[in-house]
Amino acid sequence: MPTTTPARPRAAEGGLRRIAHHTLFWPVVALIALLAANTVYRPSFLSVTVLNGHLFGAPIDILRNSAPLMLVALGMTLVIATRGIDLSVGAVVAISGALSLSFIATSPNPGSLSTVLLAIAIALGVSLVLGVWNGFLVSVVGIQPIIATLILMTAGRGIAMLITEGQITTVTxxxxxTLGAGFWLGLPVATLVAGGVFLLVAFLTRRTALGMLVESVGINPSASRLAGVKARTIVWTVFALSGLFSGLAGLILASNVMAADANNAGLFIELDAILAVVIGGTSLQGGKFSLSGTFVGVLIITTLTLTVTIVGISPLVTPLFKALVVIAVTLLQSPRIRESFAARARQRAARPEEVSA
Structure with a gap:
């Protein structure tokens, strides 16, 4: 008599298949592979030590260095979910850092907490206004997002240069x-700030109607308007949030080095943010988005950058390695590639098995 396959192994096989088809499967595999490669090259890579009550180690460095990109990528995720794109985030980062440090540098008491808080408020306020400006051009004027944000991307660094008068502004x-290099409860303040913003955005998009409204606008703006969704307001909101988060990222970057470099601050961070969003499985065509996927994508890019440094490869070659990883992950996430893998798996499952009578 032929034997039958037990139900439990079939259920386990189906569970593994669902896991393999999950959007985050290959990004997580890529992240684990990077961490494993670093651990093989340097066995102490994942070790964390405590010094003066603060945590130190490569994992902590990854989390701290990921903070600015995480903030920018969060805003980019929401913008892309509405079928938009924001190329101006790098310029907003530069403007935010230039404003805050220039204000502190010209203050009679740069070490005062009130001066720092006022500088942060000014930088975040201007960044929010810049995001609102992008939203106005897209949702009200009707300019394509890539063109509307390209305007600020082009002019933004010029504005930052005017603020710093063409000099690299440094302060003490x-x-x-503390914002960029400080610690609280043993963890970097920058990591805690980015983590708090991530949790807030996750709550607003998954526990309120905001996430559903953003997805509806991205899937079909016309249908969402007919259904009563204020698509213009949603688009305006996500661009404003993108500007605000980019301004906060600019403050962290400026605080980390205590200098405002209008030419290099946040340079190409918009590309890294888009890569992180795409790696995380969010479609550039709008609609469904994944904040957890963006989180994994940011960790991949930051870990890859650190890997190049640890191995001793010139930083000039880092974009090449980023491109290779992005190509590999996106190909594995491609529906056509996934369907090819699934078809092969079905063919193997359909082959007659040798059974004993």
């Missing part, structure tokens, strides 16, 4: 330095 302000 312990309260401001």
């Amino acid at each position: 302000s312990p309260p401001f330095k």
Whole structure:
């Protein structure tokens, strides 16, 4: 008599198949592969030590260095979910850092907490206004997002240069330095700030109607308007949030080095943010988005950058390695590639098995 396959192994096989088809499967595999490669090259890579009550180690460095990109990528995720794109985030990062440090530098008491808080408020306020401006051009004027944000991308660094008068502005302000290089409860303040913003955005998009409204606008703007969704307001909101988050990222970057470099601050961060969003499985065509996928994508890019440094390869070659990883992950996430893998799996399952009578 032929034997039958037990139900439990079939259920387990089906569970593994569902896991393999999950959007985050290959990004997580890529991240684990990078961490494993670093651990093989340097066995102490994943070790974390405590010094003066603070946590130190490569994993902590990855989390701290991921903070600015995480903030920018969060805003980019929401913008892309509405079928948009924001190329101006790098310029907003530069403007935010230039504003805050220029204000502190010209203040009579740069080490005062009130001065630092006012500088942060000014930088975030201007960044929010810039995001609102992008949203106005897209949702009200009707300019394509890539063109509307390209305007600020082109002019933004010029604005930052005007603010710093073409110089690299440096200051000495312990309260401001805490934002990018300080610790609280053993963890980097920058990581805690980015983590808090991530949790807030996750709550607003998954526990309120905001996420559903953003997805509806991205899937079909016309149908969403007919259904009563204020698509213009949603688009305006996500661009404003993108500007605000980019401004906060600019503050962290400026605080980390205590200098405002209008030419290099946030340079190409918009490309890294788009890569992180795409790696995380969010479609550039709008609609469904994944904040957890963006989180994994940011970790992949930051870990890859650190890997190049650890191995001793020139930083000039880093974009090449980023491109290779992105190509590999996106190909594995491609529906056509997935369907090819699934078809092969079905063919193997359909082959007659040798059974004993």
